Amino acid sequence: TNGITTIDPGYKNTGSCESAITFLNGEEGVLRYRGYAIEELAEKADFLEVAYLLIFGELPSKDRLAKFHSDIKAQSHVDEDVKKILDGFPKSAHPMGVLSSLTSALVAFNPTSVNVDNDEDMYKAIVKILAKFPVLIAWTYRKRAGLPLDYGDDSLGYVDNFLKMMFKKPNGEYASDKKVVDALDKLLILHADHEQNCSTSTVRIVGSSHAGLFASLSAGINALWGPLHGGANQAVIEMLEAIKEDGGDTHKFMNKAKDKEDPFRLMGFGHRVYKNFDPRAKIIKKSADDVLDSLGIEDPVLDIAKGLEKEALEDSYFVDRKLYPNVDFYSGIIYRALGIPTEMFTPMFALGRLPGWIAQWREMRLRKEPIGRPRQVYIGETLRSFTPIEKR
Ligand code: SDX
Numbered sequence: 001t002n003g004i005t006t007i008d009p010g011y012k013n014t015g016s017c018e019s020a021i022t023f024l025n026g027e028e029g030v031l032r033y034r035g036y037a038i039e040e041l042a043e044k045a046d047f048l049e050v051a052y053l054l055i056f057g058e059l060p061s062k063d064r065l066a067k068f069h070s071d072i073k074a075q076s077h078v079d080e081d082v083k084k085i086l087d088g089f090p091k092s093a094h095p096m097g098v099l100s101s102l103t104s105a106l107v108a109f110n111p112t113s114v115n116v117d118n119d120e121d122m123y124k125a126i127v128k129i130l131a132k133f134p135v136l137i138a139w140t141y142r143k144r145a146g147l148p149l150d151y152g153d154d155s156l157g158y159v160d161n162f163l164k165m166m167f168k169k170p171n172g173e174y175a176s177d178k179k180v181v182d183a184l185d186k187l188l189i190l191h192a193d194h195e196q197n198c199s200t201s202t203v204r205i206v207g208s209s210h211a212g213l214f215a216s217l218s219a220g221i222n223a224l225w226g227p228l229h230g231g232a233n234q235a236v237i238e239m240l241e242a243i244k245e246d247g248g249d250t251h252k253f254m255n256k257a258k259d260k261e262d263p264f265r266l267m268g269f270g271h272r273v274y275k276n277f278d279p280r281a282k283i284i285k286k287s288a289d290d291v292l293d294s295l296g297i298e299d300p301v302l303d304i305a306k307g308l309e310k311e312a313l314e315d316s317y318f319v320d321r322k323l324y325p326n327v328d329f330y331s332g333i334i335y336r337a338l339g340i341p342t343e344m345f346t347p348m349f350a351l352g353r354l355p356g357w358i359a360q361w362r363e364m365r366l367r368k369e370p371i372g373r374p375r376q377v378y379i380g381e382t383l384r385s386f387t388p389i390e391k392r
Contacts, residue, residue, distance in 0.1 A: 004375045012272065017204065017369060021054060021359050022195045026273035031280065033193060034058070042283050047188040048072075048158045051355035054193050055126060055362060068127075073154045075131035076161075078139070079109040086143050095140045095347050096225035102136045103129075104218035114212035116365060125213050126358055133217075133354055134158075137347050138165035144343070159185045162351070167339060180338050183291045184348075187334060190280045190327065191349055193356025195273075199223040199230065203357045204364045205372035213361055220357050221350050227267070230349040232328035233335070236268035237342050240301040240332075243308070250308045258317045268305075268329030269312060275322040284330040288337075297337050305330060 008014045023032040031038040034053050041050055045059070052060045052068050060068060085105050089098050106129070107113060113129070116122040139149045152164035152174075160181045168174035194200065203220035207213070224230035243253050257266040271278055292299055309325050312318040328349075335345050 002375050002378075004377050007377050010272075011201070016196055016201060016372075017364065018367075019195065019360065019363055020057070021363060022193045022356070024195050024273050026271070026275050029274055029276045029279045029282075031194070038190065038279055039283065042186050042189050045189065046157070046159075047185045047192070047352075050189045050192050051130065051358075054355045054359040069158065071123075071127045072131040072158070075128045076135060076151070076154060078106075078132050078135045082106070082109065082136075083139070083149055086139060086149070089143070091144050091146075094225070095137075095144070095343055096221060096231070096350070098140045098143075099136055099347055099350065100218045100221040100225070102140070103133065103214055103221060106132060106136075107212055107214045110214070113214055116213065122362060122365075126362070129214060129217065129358065130354065134162040134351060135165065137344075137351055138162065140347065141166055141341070141344050157181065159188065163338075179291070179294045183287060183334055184338055186287060187284065187331060187348070188352040190283060191331075191352025193353070193359060196360075197229070197272075198226070199353065200357055200360050203361050204369070207361045207364055208369055208372040210371075213358070216361055217354070217357055220353075224350055224353065225346060230328070230346045230353070232267050232326070233332045233345040233349055234342055236305075236328050237301065237332035237336065237345065239267045240304050240308075243304050244301055248304055248307075250304065250311055254308070254311055254315060258315075266308070266312065266318075266323070268325055269318065270321070270323040271326045274324065274326065277324045278326040280327040281325040281329055284327065284334065285325070288330045288333045291334050291337050295337055299333060299337065301336075302330075302333050305333060 021034060023035070024030065033041060033050060034057055036053070036059075041053075045053070048069060049060060049065055052065060082102060082105060085102060086098065089101075110125075110128055112121070113125040116125055135151070138152075142149050148170055150165075152161040152168065154161060156164060156176065160176050163181060163184065164174045164176070196204075199220040202223040203216045206219040207216035227235045239253070243250055246252065253264075254266070256262050256264045257269075288302060291297075292302060309329070312323065312325075318324075331349075332342070332345050335348055336342070340348060
């Protein structure tokens with residue numbers, strides 16, 4: 001035998017690496033990026049600052065952050081031929097599939113991005129993808145919406161520029177709204193990293209073969225697409241809408257979620273690590289109230305979400321399994337209030353998680369981690385000889 005006698009499905013009890021980037025305590029609902037509490041960063045930092053912190057390990061000085069931003073601006077063009085690839089997709093294509101394809105295609109237009117053997121080349125590859133990924137997301141959205149694909153305004157902040165690329169009118173009109181920018185900025189910070197989750201582990205293992213950064217990120221985007229992971233934020237809104245259409249009977253959907261025969265799960269609930277509450281969900285729930293109030297939006301789906309949470313917190317099935325709202329449960333309500341369509345929710349998760357994926361990939365390469373290659377417990381056929389086709 002290969003000496004392996006037990007396996008660990010889903011790696012529930014396996015530590016894959018040592019990392020100095022993000023700290024989680026699932027029992028106490030603690031989340032820290034490079035030692036800073038998520039509650040502080042969400043209140044006091046902005047997304048690009050947190051991206052720098054995650055990737056390079058320290059909060060940047062004012063000058064260093066300004067240089068980081070100007071280095072990113074210098075790379076914020078995407079080769080016009082990428083639009084030809086985009087033209088090849090039907091409008092019905094899911095944006096996550098388009099994004100993973102375009103991210104992988106970027107290698108062809110940035111061939112030197114695979115060289116990361118020194119700090120300078122690594123920095124260039126990182127800045128390139130931080131600059132170009134928001135463009136890919138905006139173009140993917142606008143292509144579906146039948147709107148012209150071009151750029152925002154580099155004199156704006158990183159998030160405001162992204163919003164302009166997404167929502168500027170064909171005549172170029174766009175009115176920055178600080179409330180909207182701040183709400184999205186905070187959401188992106190809350191999504192920025194989360195130690196060895198499914199998509200980050202994917203980015204690490206693909207990168208461990210020394211595939212380039214963009215190829216590794218493309219794999220991570222596909223892992224995040226799944227409804228059990230980042231795709232949950234879209235699935236939550238679709239579930240809440242279904243409950244609303246069905247007359248708002250949350251109890252019926254709770255019973256469906258508890259029925260082992262029924263594949264339906266309460267989307268936005270449960271977490272592999274948080275067995276108490278997801279600290280991000282707490283912040284997002286409060287932010288949802290603030291954002292809807294400040295934008296003067298009434299969204300009946302928010303009340304349904306709160307009703308569902310209240311019921312689950314009093315239901316033994318959920319309490320016994322320590323199932324609480326996670327990061328995806330309330331985020332879609334804010335995205336919707338910001339004018340982001342449902343099919344773009346998971347791409348927004350990807351935009352938020354991009355710095356975390358980069359930080360973890362960089363750490364894996366700098367620490368010279370070995371190629372990921374686990375073993376197995378073989379349960380197939382023992383040795384048998386070939387049967388000629390005439391005899392089968
Ligand atoms: C993210 O890992 C990360 O950090 C991810 C993430 C990040 O920032 O990267 O936090 C982002 O992906 C958040 C999770 C988004 N996914 C969802 O909201 C989808 C619904 N949630 C589940 O599918 C589930 O809770 C997971 C995938 C999140 C966690 O799954 P686990 O840890 O493998 O737990 P499990 O499937 O073994 O469930 C344990 C029990 C089971 O019941 P029993 O077999 O013990 O009777 O709890 C039940 C499950 O059936 N259960 C649920 C449930 N989640 C778990 N029952 C109903 N509804 C649910 N949502």
